[in-house]
Amino acid sequence: MFEPFPHKYVWNLSVGLALAVGGQIGEVDRACQALRGRIGGDDDSAAQAFFEEWCALGDRLTRLARADVDASRLRSAGLKFGRAAAYYQTAERMQSRSYAPRQAAYAKALESFHLFLKLSGEPGQRVEIPYGDSSLPGILVRPETTAAVPCVIFWNGLDSTKEQIYGTGTAQELARRGIASLIVDTPGAGEALRLRDLRATVDTEVWAAACVDYLETRTDINSDCVGLVAWSLGGYYGPRATAFEPRIAFGVAWGSNYDWGAVQEARLKNEGDRPVPHYWEHVQWVWGRDSLEEFMEIAPSITLRGIVDRIRVPFLVVHGEHDRQIPVTYAHRLYDELTNSPAPELKIFTDEEGGVEHCSVDNIPVVRDFICDWIDRTVTDLTGRAGSEDRQVELLAKNIRTSI
Numbered sequence: 206m207f208e209p210f211p212h213k214y215v216w217n218l219s220v221g222l223a224l225a226v227g228g229q230i231g232e233v234d235r236a237c238q239a240l241r242g243r244i245g246g247d248d249d250s251a252a253q254a255f256f257e258e259w260c261a262l263g264d265r266l267t268r269l270a271r272a273d274v275d276a277s278r279l280r281s282a283g284l285k286f287g288r289a290a291a292y293y294q295t296a297e298r299m300q301s302r303s304y305a306p307r308q309a310a311y312a313k314a315l316e317s318f319h320l321f322l323k324l325s326g327e328p329g330q331r332v333e334i335p336y337g338d339s340s341l342p343g344i345l346v347r348p349e350t351t352a353a354v355p356c357v358i359f360w361n362g363l364d365s366t367k368e369q370i371y372g373t374g375t376a377q378e379l380a381r382r383g384i385a386s387l388i389v390d391t392p393g394a395g396e397a398l399r400l401r402d403l404r405a406t407v408d409t410e411v412w413a414a415a416c417v418d419y420l421e422t423r424t425d426i427n428s429d430c431v432g433l434v435a436w437s438l439g440g441y442y443g444p445r446a447t448a449f450e451p452r453i454a455f456g457v458a459w460g461s462n463y464d465w466g467a468v469q470e471a472r473l474k475n476e477g478d479r480p481v482p483h484y485w486e487h488v489q490w491v492w493g494r495d496s497l498e499e500f501m502e503i504a505p506s507i508t509l510r511g512i513v514d515r516i517r518v519p520f521l522v523v524h525g526e527h528d529r530q531i532p533v534t535y536a537h538r539l540y541d542e543l544t545n546s547p548a549p550e551l552k553i554f555t556d557e558e559g560g561v562e563h564c565s566v567d568n569i570p571v572v573r574d575f576i577c578d579w580i581d582r583t584v585t586d587l588t589g590r591a592g593s594e595d596r597q598v599e600l601l602a603k604n605i606r607t608s609i
Contacts, residue, residue, distance in 0.1 A: 363487070
């Protein structure tokens, strides 16, 4: 992983995430260079410095984007707004819940991302998924066809957002394979948490039911072939939902959070790295608990123990060999308990390939592409869509293998 700040995993993780979701190295380095002289001081002052420098980077991109708009360079403006959104979210996610300026930064991120989709021509439509008395905000990405297509639901984790998942390019890769994506801010994440006060719950199958219910209302989606991919804490959310929501046709855990409750017990003992500063405050916010003691009462229930054998659909587990947040042993446990899946698969990414850190933040494309290929094959098997085009691709692959 790119680590410009020695011994500051939480900062380096944010830098890596910013690069992974669309940031540019020259722009990111600008913020890092400015921060190197501001590392000292207590945690609060360091977090404030981090916030100020990344917001300044977002503001700079916004100014440049608006200059592009004035000059009628609309796509260029849109792409700059997209990077500005990534930088504002990098700043915001590292702050205490009570840090008032984060609200303005998050608003800038949403507005910048809206302008990115509007001006750049990149695929993506904002949608609302009914959920109880409220709704979950999402981004729908479809291939360019009028036919009803399979769809993958994407969920984030403890501290990521739908915009960041979009920035990985996963939905765009799937669209090229004829598969749609519904990227959702679930309860406890993104807009659902920040603007609607929707908190995470253990029974994530309720979230899945809302997402599938929504997809069933769309004539451009084949709701008989809906998958679920989730990363980080989503490595608990997704498998749990796949086990209990029968309309999920396949699943992927992008990082196995087999026993997240046990991980929290370890973190209380200062074992394992944390994704954000003010970690326990953030956890309480996500789960709607007023104290650490209250949260630790529910933590043991955030586990896949005794649940995984209920998964009866194809399921892929991917994990980084050197994940510093979630032990790689949890990937093996999840895979080993997929005893009723007709097509279980485990992929541990190694130093040879890259993608060894938490959610492959050190090399997302290599893991993203593996996941997309697996989904493509799985959807083909489930829908029987293989035809002449697929045979031509296999023939081309055979010729390439022969030539090398």
